[in-house]
Amino acid sequence: MDLATFLIQCLNALQYGLLLFLVASGLTLIFGIMGVINLAHGSFYMIGAYMAYALAPIVGSTFGGGFFATLGVGVVLAVLLGYVLEWAFFSFLYQREHLQQVLMTYGLILVFEELRSLLLGDDVHGVKPPDILAGTLPLGEMMTYPVYRLFISGVCLLLALGMYLVFTRTRLGMMIRAGSANREMVQSLGIDIKFLYRVVFAAGVAVAVVAGMVAAPVASVYPGMGNTVLIICFVVVVIGGIGSIRGALLASLVIGVVDTFGTVLLPQAAGVLVYVLMALILLWKPDGLFKAG
């Protein structure tokens, strides 16, 4: 492999890893802070992608906006969706055992898939990226790298930075971290833990939906896309350490590298490699790479 190709593969690995991070960060937030295993998290990713496809014409005709306007509308809808879902469904899961959470969220996956099938059908769709981002950058003599993929990486990094700042530098972040360590104590200090959890859940959902919307032009929109992403996200969360955003970032990048270079160097083993990696890391550090926070 020559240098140019190696660098391009690194860019590929980075972009894949960062996208994975975006989805997984929502999962680790919800998992780590509220202790809820949410199997339906992949469905939020799918909802985001289908939103990008379905909202584009509506936003275009009512506001005359394009891709970014759709993204904005999507974020607002996602926060609303997360808020309502938490209030109507997930708040009942906190006191339940993990197994029951698994069961209920598995039922939720089925419900989401069928609702999507009823409302938007089963066809495969493409989403066009916005024109300013649709170009390519020349890399090496024959290959070009799509600008849009760099945009995705950029968005993911921005969001990662944003989350980090909120968690470590704001009061809200402090309350969230306290709430995950000791729920009762925070409540007895007069902080409305229910509202806090609702905010965190809505944020987690919104991040996954944004990931789906942003990835749609690159990933195309098809039934079952949530399930494929879900398992890898769980791997990311577990390797990184439950509740640790830092860990999710590192784990996503590692998996991006292993998957990209694995596909190229050892195609038959590529699928297995990620899981071998996870097993090895867990045997070395049973609680994942980083502690929560």
Next chain:
Amino acid sequence: MTLFRTTLVAAAIAGGAASPALAQTAPKLKVGLMLPATGTFAALGTAIEQGFRLYVAEQGGKLAGREIEFVKVDDESDPSKATDNVNKLIKRDNVDVLVGTVHSGVAMAMAKVAKETGTLLIVPNAGADAVTGPMCAPNIFRSSFSNWQPGYAMGEVMAKKGYKRVVTITWKYAAGDESVRGFKEAFEKGGGTVAKELSLPFPNVEFQALLTEIAAAKPDAVYTFFAGGGAVKFVKDYAAAGLKKSIPLYGAGFLTDGTLEAQGADADGLFTTLHYADSLGLPRDNAFRLAYAKSYKLQPDVYAVQGYDAAQMLATGLGAVKGDLSKKAEFAAAVEKARIDSPRGAFTISKSHNPVQDIYLRQVTGKENKLVGVASKSLADPGRGCRS
């Protein structure tokens, strides 16, 4: 006891006397449709069913004097549930004819059960070479294609175009492997070499790493097989990586059939081979397209044609045996001799029951797969391994 027995015999005689009167109207023919209603191939399943029903409706709902009754099962394109689903149709619903399916793995399970039970099976899509190869049987027919056919045709085309070094890329499953194998056979016969055979596990769609590999290998052209969602993503990724301008992309027709709306401008100019095209101009095709659009408010695609022709094959055989499906040998003989008047152009059936048909070369122009020429005339799948 004796009185009971007498009554029983009397009832039987009465029933026997009455039945010739009832038998004037032939019993309904149960057609079991095993197609995907959910999952990535759901749209294909719908198109096949609509094509089949259109032909039956055109015949007034009856084939060879027998009214057609449909029973449906959703196979979810899942090979692990295939045997169960086929058994449901054969044992629970007692169908006379099996029609299905899209996914090759599921079709192989259907073929196995059909071979064991002797039930008539018509495959309206799945191209697994095995169905008309080692799994072939006198009661198994196919109205679509074998994975080998479009690949072989494209191999001939690309060899004639003068390409010397080609890289292939596809999913690692039966359909992909067989398509590439067919391509390789014709291409190497024409003097070319396949420099690299790239693949990724089905249904993975992260192509970036492999696209970089293709660029590094610097071939004259690329041959590919993808279908459905994967085809959409691949064409778009290929263009986005800038390869479309430097390394020409060719593929089996599924790359651009049913996917053009999603692929947009990225698919413009692509050459593909398939046994159907959007602008054949044949009168039979025009009539079919009109009727289909009127009934379903949609343009038909190759899958609808395959479903339509499956019904035609059934009708041909049924007509020869006058609706009596127990005459299996006569049924098979009739279909083997027949010339099916298909919207794709008339075709015959090979000895292993696969269509012998023209494979067209098409190019994507606007939102259509426009016919460019005939890539391979009356191409017959060799049916290797079929001992029938």
Next chain:
Amino acid sequence: MAMERSKFLFTTVAFAALALYPFAAGSFGIDLVTKIMVYAVFALSLELLVGTTGLVCFGQAAFFGIGAYATVLLSSPTDAPSLAWLLPACVLAAAAYALFVGALTLRTKGVYFIMVTLAFAQMAYYVVHDTPLGGGTDGIYLTVKPVLGGLLDLDKPLALYGFTLGALVAVFGFLALLGRSRFGRALAGIRVNEQRMRATGFSTYPYKLAAFVISGGIAGLAGFLFAVKDGFVNPELMSWHLSGAVLIMIILGGLGHLRGALIGAFAFALLQELFKSEAIFGDFAKHWQLGLGLTIIASVALLPRGIVGVPRQWRERLVGRRIATTEVRHELAGPPPRVNFRVRSAEVPNELA
């Protein structure tokens, strides 16, 4: 004691009904119930791990799949293999992988244990999916079904039904006896409070490993039966969807009870058939997953102890208070991150008394 007797009665009636069913059913019914019984054996294997020992394994499908693949790979394409060596071989293959996985993973706890078992199951899945060993994504066929001398030919559906029923009864009986033995008591203790067990001098690791291996072997047996019934194996038999489905079966039926696994397998399979049936739902039947998903959510919300717990729930509702129970909450092991001041006094763990 009334509890014990009614449990025994239920089980006997259930098995008797299953034994008599073939006389009333058509060939499709026999096929369907054979499949459900295979799933019941599979569910029982997981019940040993989750319900009895408290080890939530999310990779049970791997052992099931290995049993199934071993059946096909070890059979010759021409002669009928003998049951006498094929069955133990498949069970041992699955148990061997369970030993390997268990040895490496039983040191982890809680949700990490769940994920690591998932990882090893995915590894097995990708090996058969991507390498030539397993015939790839399209699977491989079992051409000739096994026989037992001249006595039993598993190619005949009735023989297979009887054999599967026999296997189910044997596994059920084995696990019931195991539960009452010293070994079973130790497993229950580990489920309730592993730290306490260790504090009293018990070395818990070998017990957990033994339970893991036995569970893997039983899952392999289920896989063997499935391969014989279907005559076809493919990588989806090892997918996490199947691991999830069997987990749902035992939770739906009721954790901590052997008959819960039985009931759960039947309930889950029959619910699927119900929602898929076009006779009831017409064209909407293609959206059967909606009905199934809603039913799963509703049953978890309204039946916290599974179907098995329904009689007690009704009794409680009539009486108006919670009845003291020897059932134990199934917490995931691991240091609790928060202090829980809510203790339900009526639910006192009583297993070791």
